[in-house]
Amino acid sequence: MRPELDRLKELAGDAASQTREAIYALRAPEMVHEGVVGGIRSLLRGLKADGIEGSLSVSGVPGPLPAAVEDALFKLAQEAVSNARKHSEGSAVMVTLRFATEAVTLVVQDNGVGLPPGAEGGIPGHFGLPGMQERVAALGGTLRLLAGDEGGLIVRATIPIERSEAI
Amino acid sequence: MTIRVLVVDDHELVREGIKVLLSQEDDLIVVGEAADGETALARCRELVPDVLVLDLKLPGMDGLEVCRNVHAELPQVAVLMLTTFDDAEMVLAAVRAGAKGYVVKDVHSMDLKRSIRAVARGEVAMDPKVMGHILHQVRTPAAEETHEEEHKIPLNRQQLAIVRLVAQGYTNREIAEQMFLSEKTVKGYLAEAMRRMGVKNRVEAAMTASRNGWV
Numbered sequence: 001m002r003p004e005l006d007r008l009k010e011l012a013g014d015a016a017s018q019t020r021e022a023i024y025a026l027r028a029p030e031m032v033h034e035g036v037v038g039g040i041r042s043l044l045r046g047l048k049a050d051g052i053e054g055s056l057s058v059s060g061v062p063g064p065l066p067a068a069v070e071d072a073l074f075k076l077a078q079e080a081v082s083n084a085r086k087h088s089e090g091s092a093v094m095v096t097l098r099f100a101t102e103a104v105t106l107v108v109q110d111n112g113v114g115l116p117p118g119a120e121g122g123i124p125g126h127f128g129l130p131g132m133q134e135r136v137a138a139l140g141g142t143l144r145l146l147a148g149d150e151g152g153l154i155v156r157a158t159i160p161i162e163r164s165e166a167i
Numbered sequence: 168m169t170i171r172v173l174v175v176d177d178h179e180l181v182r183e184g185i186k187v188l189l190s191q192e193d194d195l196i197v198v199g200e201a202a203d204g205e206t207a208l209a210r211c212r213e214l215v216p217d218v219l220v221l222d223l224k225l226p227g228m229d230g231l232e233v234c235r236n237v238h239a240e241l242p243q244v245a246v247l248m249l250t251t252f253d254d255a256e257m258v259l260a261a262v263r264a265g266a267k268g269y270v271v272k273d274v275h276s277m278d279l280k281r282s283i284r285a286v287a288r289g290e291v292a293m294d295p296k297v298m299g300h301i302l303h304q305v306r307t308p309a310a311e312e313t314h315e316e317e318h319k320i321p322l323n324r325q326q327l328a329i330v331r332l333v334a335q336g337y338t339n340r341e342i343a344e345q346m347f348l349s350e351k352t353v354k355g356y357l358a359e360a361m362r363r364m365g366v367k368n369r370v371e372a373a374m375t376a377s378r379n380g381w382v
Contacts, residue, residue: 037252038251055378057377058256062254063231064224064229090370092371094370094377105335105336107335110370111367111370146336148370149354149357150369155336
């Protein structure tokens with residue numbers, strides 16, 4: 001009985017991870033060809049129409065990232081950039097992506113009005129960031145919302161990466 | 168003389184497209200193809216092509232890793248990177264890995280053929296678009312060292328260090344901790360940096376620094 005149970009458990013585990021991979025494979029169209037860097041670039045290009053200046057700074061060498069990490073980074077950037085566009089009333093959004101050996105860090109900062117006091121956890125109905133917090137935490141990472149010293153909001157996420165489990 | 172080409176890209180359409188393009192030329196022949204890094208390396212060892220047209224982003228072993236291995240094991244094989252990335256960092260990483268050429272995927276078909284022939288002759292082939300990035304990147308570290316260039320960055324070393332941390336999304340308090348300074352000192356240095364850069368807030372400071380290649 002025992003070996004059969006173990007085998008079933010293993011199969012169920014495989015099925016779950018394959019399903020996860022299949023879901024992550026349904027990527028945002030912006031990312032399909034250019035990865036997270038290209039995806040963010042196209043997000044920032046979209047800001048121009050609203051008179052907001054967008055800028056991306058990439059440092060380190062973007063190696064192959066697990067699909068789940070790349071996906072989370074893009075979704076997070078999308079959420080943060082869209083919040084900045086809708087709510088910040090600022091004129092500039094800067095995204096920084098830093099690829100280090102053990103982690104990748106994404107920063108989205110704007111020069112707008114910032115979060116209302118005490119709202120660092122997110123505002124219901126306005127900020128989809130609590131959901132992002134869960135997503136980042138599920139990957140073993142951290143997400144922080146910080147108030148910029150001259151106003152504005154800083155969204156900073158660090159996600160650990162294990163290069164060996166590349167895509 | 169015929170130039171033997173191995174085409175590596177994880178997208179079949181891209182490989183097919185390149186094969187069709189090159190089949191129009193008498194002096195270029197595609198001798199093999201691969202869709203992932205490990206296969207690419209195996210095919211390279213087996214076929215020893217003149218030119219390896221290599222996608223940067225591959226499943227499994229990525230293009231850079233393949234390039235490093237080929238460069239080390241089969242230095243006679245010229246690697247031409249074909250990619251969607253035109254970041255200076257990526258280009259430099261490819262050059263360091265031993266690539267002889269770097270073209271972006273929206274390259275004109277004529278230019279791809281020209282690049283293949285160039286690297287086969289032992290020349291370097293760089294997409295004009297990425298060349299600008301490289302020159303910029305190469306100039307930037309030197310700009311911090313040489314006295315003459317220093318005047319172009321209106322910040323002193325401490326201000327520059329602070330602006331770099333600002334670009335990484337750190338608050339004044341966090342920067343103060345990292346640099347063993349008081350928060351007030353950081354605030355003062357940053358205010359002076361922003362004044363010198365002619366910007367009003369940290370995001371603009373980070374953007375200006377990034378655009379000028381200071382961070």
